[in-house]
Amino acid sequence: MGVMTETKINGISLVVAPDANAAAAIVADRFASLITANPQAVLGLATGGTPVQTYQQLVQKVQQGQLSFQSVQSFNLDEYVGLKGDHPQSYRSFMNENLFHQVDINLDRTHVPDGAAADLADQCQSYEAMIREAGGIDLQLLGIGLNGHIAFNEPGSAADSRTRLVDLTANTIQANARFFDTIDEVPKQAVTMGIGTIMESKGIVLLATGEGKSHAVERMIQGPVDVELPASILQQHPSLTVVTDPAAASQIQMA
Ligand SMILES: O=P(O)(O)OC[C@H]1O[C@](O)(CO)[C@@H](O)[C@@H]1O
Numbered sequence: 485m486g487v488m489t490e491t492k493i494n495g496i497s498l499v500v501a502p503d504a505n506a507a508a509a510i511v512a513d514r515f516a517s518l519i520t521a522n523p524q525a526v527l528g529l530a531t532g533g534t535p536v537q538t539y540q541q542l543v544q545k546v547q548q549g550q551l552s553f554q555s556v557q558s559f560n561l562d563e564y565v566g567l568k569g570d571h572p573q574s575y576r577s578f579m580n581e582n583l584f585h586q587v588d589i590n591l592d593r594t595h596v597p598d599g600a601a602a603d604l605a606d607q608c609q610s611y612e613a614m615i616r617e618a619g620g621i622d623l624q625l626l627g628i629g630l631n632g633h634i635a636f637n638e639p640g641s642a643a644d645s646r647t648r649l650v651d652l653t654a655n656t657i658q659a660n661a662r663f664f665d666t667i668d669e670v671p672k673q674a675v676t677m678g679i680g681t682i683m684e685s686k687g688i689v690l691l692a693t694g695e696g697k698s699h700a701v702e703r704m705i706q707g708p709v710d711v712e713l714p715a716s717i718l719q720q721h722p723s724l725t726v727v728t729d730p731a732a733a734s735q736i737q738m739a
Pocket residue numbers: 530531532533534535626627628629630634635636656660
């Protein structure tokens with residue numbers, strides 16, 4: 485069993501855990517501590533393959549009576565356009581299955597953009613307003629795409645972008661095809677929080693695991709701040725922790 489290392493690079497706290505499970509445990513503990521300290525915390529949540537273990541560990545803590553989500557509020561980063569919340573591949577369904585239906589959260593206090601709304605522009609504005617009314621996000625969980633996207637902010641997204649309708653890149657459609665029967669079923673558009681929205685979170689924890697993410701992780705932490713690698717903009721956040729396994733950290737030049 486390896487050891488955990490913690491370093492600061494470019495103002496970012498980097499925690500390299502011995503393996504993906506330990507990385508998930510570190511992130512789950514961070515959320516659990518926040519909720520314990522502030523039962524009414526406002527959580528920013530993410531979907532994708534990466535956070536699944538983190539959610540499992542949070543579910544275990546609730547089942548063991550160590551944690552309660554009763555008074556928290558949550559906001560998810562994004563949702564596919566055209567999928568209703570009850571579609572099995574919608575991010576609402578993902579969250580219900582992987583977390584919300586397994587913990588004592590009040591579903592009315594969980595928010596996922598409605599990708600099937602008739603007026604998507606209005607949906608985006610009201611999502612921003614709800615985050616503001618909740619007092620902002622206390623801790624935002626992020627993953628990272630192979631091309632450095634965060635939420636569905638693809639390369640070229642402006643640093644001050646807000647919740648909006650976006651087109652997905654061919655790269656992202658390909659990466660997410662594994663969750664659908666055929667690639668043609670992957671929606672081509674999404675509603676996503678903007679980079680500006682994400683940057684207003686009080687704290688951010690980004691979880692990345694696996695060799696495939698290593699180049700994006702290195703460029704996020706050690707590359708120039710560049711809209712072509714959206715996650716690099718996070719270097720300018722005052723409270724960012726990146727948690728990885730050794731494989732995802734393998735391209736980082738340690739001092
Ligand atoms: O965790 P995964 O499945 O590799 O996805 C990485 C990122 O891609 C997205 O799923 C969007 O494509 C993000 O929500 C996620 O952070």
